[in-house]
Amino acid sequence: MRLRIVGAVALLVSAGVHLYLWFDGVRHQSVGPMFLVNVVAGVVIAVLLVRWEHWVPAFLTLGFGVATLGAFTIASTVGLLGVHTVWAGGSVWTAAIAEVVCIVVGAALLVQGRAALPGMAHPHSRHAA
Structure with a gap:
């Protein structure tokens, strides 16, 4: 459960940064609606992650x-919907770190869940009958 809480916090941090940036002027750019989708998705997934012990939230x-x-990386290299940004500023690094945590936690939970499935244990861990 601790890993799920870490993931939920990371989701909420990323959502919070995107909401802050939306209010800070991104809402007037072409990517503005996507920032709001990010906020809502982050909150919904965070709730699912702590309330539903299933592989889907992971x-x-x-x-x-x-x-x-990925979207930020595209925006900072070739541009995304006419928006070009840079890897600078506290909000950028806060969101990027939170998103890396989401990736690591999501992957770890999926691996843990797969290991817990019947018949998915490592074959060398079985005891001889």
Whole structure:
């Protein structure tokens, strides 16, 4: 459960940064609506992650991190919908770190969940009958 809480906090941090940036002027850019989608998705996935012990919230956490960090990487290299940004500023690094945590936590939870499935244990860990 501790790993799920860490993931939920990371999701909320990323969502919070995107909400802050939306109010700080991103809402007037072409990517503004996507920032609000990011906020809502981050909050919803965070709630799912701590309330529903299933692989789906872990997968969504991983996907959220990959998609959000990927979108920023695109915006900072070739541009995204006419927006070009740079890897500078506290909000950028705060969100990027939170999104890396989402990726790591989501992947770790999926691996843990797979290991817990019947028949998915490592074959050398079985005891001889």
